[in-house]
Amino acid sequence: MFLFIFVAIPLIVASVMLIIERFSRDVLPDFLANLCFFLLLCASIMISCSWPGSGQYMHILKWFSTNLNIKVVLDGLSLLMIFTISIVSLSVGLFSINYMGKYGSKSLYYAILLVLVASMNGIVLTADLFTMYIFIEAAGIASYGLVSLGRTRYSTEGAFKYLVLSAIASSFILLGIAGVFVNTGTTDIRSISASGFSSKFFIILFLTGFSFKCGLVPFHTWMPDAYTAAPAVLPAVSSGIFVKVAGVYTVARIFFNALPFSAGVSFVMVYLGIISIVVGALLALGQSGLKRLLAYSSISQVGYIILGIGIGTPLGIIGGLLHMFNHAIFKSLLFLNAGAVEYTCGTDDSLKLGGLGKNMPFTSTTNVIGLLSAAGVPPLNGFWSKLIIVVALFKANMFLYGFIAILASVLTLGYLLLIQRRVFFGKIKECFENIVDVPFWMNLSMVGLGLVCVWVGVSFAPILIKWVLPAANVLMQGIRTSFCALGGIL
Amino acid sequence: MDILLLVGVIVFVACAVLLKDMMKAAICLMVSSIIMGIIFFRLHAPYAGVFEISVIAGLVMVLFIMTISLIGGDADVKEPPVPIAVFIFLFLVFSLVVALKIPGLPIDQSRVLPIGSVKIGEVLWIRRTFDIIGQVGVIFAGVFVLLSVVGARRKNGK
Numbered sequence: 001m002f003l004f005i006f007v008a009i010p011l012i013v014a015s016v017m018l019i020i021e022r023f024s025r026d027v028l029p030d031f032l033a034n035l036c037f038f039l040l041l042c043a044s045i046m047i048s049c050s051w052p053g054s055g056q057y058m059h060i061l062k063w064f065s066t067n068l069n070i071k072v073v074l075d076g077l078s079l080l081m082i083f084t085i086s087i088v089s090l091s092v093g094l095f096s097i098n099y100m101g102k103y104g105s106k107s108l109y110y111a112i113l114l115v116l117v118a119s120m121n122g123i124v125l126t127a128d129l130f131t132m133y134i135f136i137e138a139a140g141i142a143s144y145g146l147v148s149l150g151r152t153r154y155s156t157e158g159a160f161k162y163l164v165l166s167a168i169a170s171s172f173i174l175l176g177i178a179g180v181f182v183n184t185g186t187t188d189i190r191s192i193s194a195s196g197f198s199s200k201f202f203i204i205l206f207l208t209g210f211s212f213k214c215g216l217v218p219f220h221t222w223m224p225d226a227y228t229a230a231p232a233v234l235p236a237v238s239s240g241i242f243v244k245v246a247g248v249y250t251v252a253r254i255f256f257n258a259l260p261f262s263a264g265v266s267f268v269m270v271y272l273g274i275i276s277i278v279v280g281a282l283l284a285l286g287q288s289g290l291k292r293l294l295a296y297s298s299i300s301q302v303g304y305i306i307l308g309i310g311i312g313t314p315l316g317i318i319g320g321l322l323h324m325f326n327h328a329i330f331k332s333l334l335f336l337n338a339g340a341v342e343y344t345c346g347t348d349d350s351l352k353l354g355g356l357g358k359n360m361p362f363t364s365t366t367n368v369i370g371l372l373s374a375a376g377v378p379p380l381n382g383f384w385s386k387l388i389i390v391v392a393l394f395k396a397n398m399f400l401y402g403f404i405a406i407l408a409s410v411l412t413l414g415y416l417l418l419i420q421r422r423v424f425f426g427k428i429k430e431c432f433e434n435i436v437d438v439p440f441w442m443n444l445s446m447v448g449l450g451l452v453c454v455w456v457g458v459s460f461a462p463i464l465i466k467w468v469l470p471a472a473n474v475l476m477q478g479i480r481t482s483f484c485a486l487g488g489i490l
Numbered sequence: 491m492d493i494l495l496l497v498g499v500i501v502f503v504a505c506a507v508l509l510k511d512m513m514k515a516a517i518c519l520m521v522s523s524i525i526m527g528i529i530f531f532r533l534h535a536p537y538a539g540v541f542e543i544s545v546i547a548g549l550v551m552v553l554f555i556m557t558i559s560l561i562g563g564d565a566d567v568k569e570p571p572v573p574i575a576v577f578i579f580l581f582l583v584f585s586l587v588v589a590l591k592i593p594g595l596p597i598d599q600s601r602v603l604p605i606g607s608v609k610i611g612e613v614l615w616i617r618r619t620f621d622i623i624g625q626v627g628v629i630f631a632g633v634f635v636l637l638s639v640v641g642a643r644r645k646n647g648k
Binding site: 007008011014015018070071072104105108109111112115116118119122126128130131134135137138139141142144145148149 | 619620621623624625626627628630631632634635637638639
C-alpha cells in the first residue's frame with residue numbers, strides 16, 4: 001500500500017481540487033497541493049533511508065483481504081526517479097503559490113499538475129510496458145494542459161504542436177509495445193527479458209518514439225515552442241522531470257531491462273546524444289528569450305544523459321544517471337529563474353532587460369548557481385556528472401566524443417554567462433528601476449533548488465551511493481543478462 | 491472482412507482530419523473508434539475493444555462534442571474540395587501499400603489469444619487493474635484540461 005500512495009494521493013487530491021475551489025480560491029488549493037508534494041518527498045526519503053541498496057520492493061495491492069492485482073514495483077532506478085520527481089514537484093508547487101495567480105483558476109492548475117505527478121510516478125512504479133504507456137499518455141495530456149495555460153496565441157500554437165508530435169511519438173511506442181506483445185505474449189518487463197526477444201524493427205520504433213519524448217535532435221522541434229509559450233512552471237516540470245521520466249527512464253528501462261542492450265542500440269544512443277549536445281548548444285547561442293534559450297539548452301543536456309547511458313559501461317551509466325538527477329535540479333531552477341524575471345518585468349527577452357541583479361538579488365544569485373552548474377563548473381553538481389561522462393568516454397576510447405562534450409560544455413558556459421550579463425549585470429534600465437525581487441514562496445523555491453545544487457556538488461558521494469549506484473546497478477544487471485543471452489557477443 | 495474494417499477506420503480518421511466542420515469531424519472520429527473497437531473484438535482482444543468503445547468513442551467524444559458546443563464551433567461550414575481530392579489520392583496510395591505489404595508481415599499465430607479464452611471482466615478487473623488507474627489519470631487530465639481551456643475562453647468573452 002505504501003508505494004501506491006505515490007500514484008493514489010496526487011490523484012485523490014486532484015479529484016477534490018474543484019470542490020475545494022468553491023470554499024477557497026487560493027489558500028486551500030496552495031496548501032493542499034504543496035502538502036501532498038511535501039508528503040511524497042518525505043515518503044521517498046523514508047524509503048531511501050530503509051533501502052537495502054539492491055533488489056526490489058514489490059507490492060500487490062489488497063483491499064481488506066481481496067487481492068486488487070495492482071502490482072507496484074520499486075527498484076533502485078525507480079527510487080532515483082521518485083526522489084527526483086518529488087523534489088522538483090515540491091519546488092514547482094511552492095513557486096506556483098505566487099506565480100500562478102495571474103493564470104486563472106489555481107485549483108485547475110494544481111489538479112493538472114497533480115495528475116501529471118501521479119502519472120509520472122505511475123510510469124516509474126509499474127513493471128508493465130502497456131501500463132507504462134497509459135501513464136505516459138496521461139502525463140502527456142496533463143503537460144499539454146499546462147502548455148495551454150499560457151493563454152496566448154503562441155501558447156495555443158505551442159500546445160498544438162506538442163500534442164501532434166507527442167501523438168506521433170506515442171504511435172511509434174504503441175506499435176513497438178504491440179510488436180513485443182505479439183512476439184512474446186506478454187507486456188511484463190521481466191517476462192520480456194526472460195524470453196530473450198529482440199527485433200531491430202521494434203527497437204527502431206521505440207528509439208524513434210522515445211527520442212521524440214526526450215526532445216533529441218532531430219525530434220526536438222516541439223520543445224522550444226512549447227516551453228516558450230507556456231508559464232515557466234511547465235518547462236520546469238517538463239524539462240526537469242517529464243522528459244526524463246517519459247523519455248530517458250523508459251528508454252533505459254526498455255533497452256536495459258526488457259530488450260537486450262546491443263552494440264547497435266549503444267551506437268544509436270551515443271550518436272543521438274552527441275548530435276543533440278552540439279546542435280542544442282549551437283541553437284541556444286542565437287536566442288535572446290530566456291525560456292527559448294533554456295529549451296535549446298535542455299536538448300543539449302539531455303544529449304549528455306543519453307550519451308552517458310548509451311556508452312553502456314558502468315561509469316557511463318553512473319554519469320548519465322547522475323546527470324539526469326542534476327539536470328532535473330539545475331534546469332528546473334533556471335526555468336523558475338526565467339519565470340521570476342518574466343513575473344517581475346513582464347518579459348523574458350534578454351535584449352529588453354538589464355541590471356536586474358541589484359533589485360533581484362535572490363533570483364540573480366540562484367541563476368548564477370544554476371548556470372554554473374549547467375556548464376559543469378566545480379564544485380557544483382553538474383561538474384561531477386559531466387566529469388564522469390567525459391571520463392567514461394575516454395575510457396571507452398571515444399576520445400573525439402569526449403572532446404566534443406567538453407567543448408559543448410564551454411559553449412554552454414558562454415551562452416549562459418552572456419544571458420546572465422545581459423539580464424542581471426550592468427546598468428538597470430529606467431523602466432525597471434522600481435522593481436523588487438519576487439515574493440517569498442518563489443524565492444524559497446529557487447533558493448531551495450540552488451542549495452541542492454551546491455549540496456550535491458560539495459558532498460556528491462552520499463547521493464551517488466544512496467541513489468545513483470543502486471539505479472546504475474539495475475541497468476548493469478540488464479546488460480549482464482543481455483551479455484549472457486547473446487553468448488558474450490556485445 | 492478485417493481489411494474492410496481497417497479501410498473504414500482510415501477513411502473516417504482521414505475525414506476527421508480533413509473536414510472543416512468540427513462536429514462532423516468529431517462524429518467521424520467516433521465512428522472510426524467504434525470500428526476500431528470491433529476490430530479489437532474480432533482479434534480476440536476484448537479489453538482493448540471495451541476501452542476503445544467506452545473511453546475513446548464514448549467519454550472522449552462527449553468531451554469533444556461538449557467543447558465544440560461551448561465554443562460555438564458547430565456553425566455551418568463550407569467544405570473546400572481540394573482536401574477531399576488529396577484525401578482520396580492518399581487513401582488510394584495507402585490502400586495499395588496495405589494490399590502489397592500487410593499480408594507479408596509475420597505474426598506468430600501461436601501467440602494470438604484463442605477465442606473465448608478470457609472474459610472481459612476478468613481482464614479488466616483482475617489482470618489489468620493498474621491500467622484502470624492509468625485510465626482514471628487520462629480521464630482526469632482530459633477533463634481538467636477541457637475545463638481550463640473553456641474557462642479561459644469564457645474569461646476572454648469568446
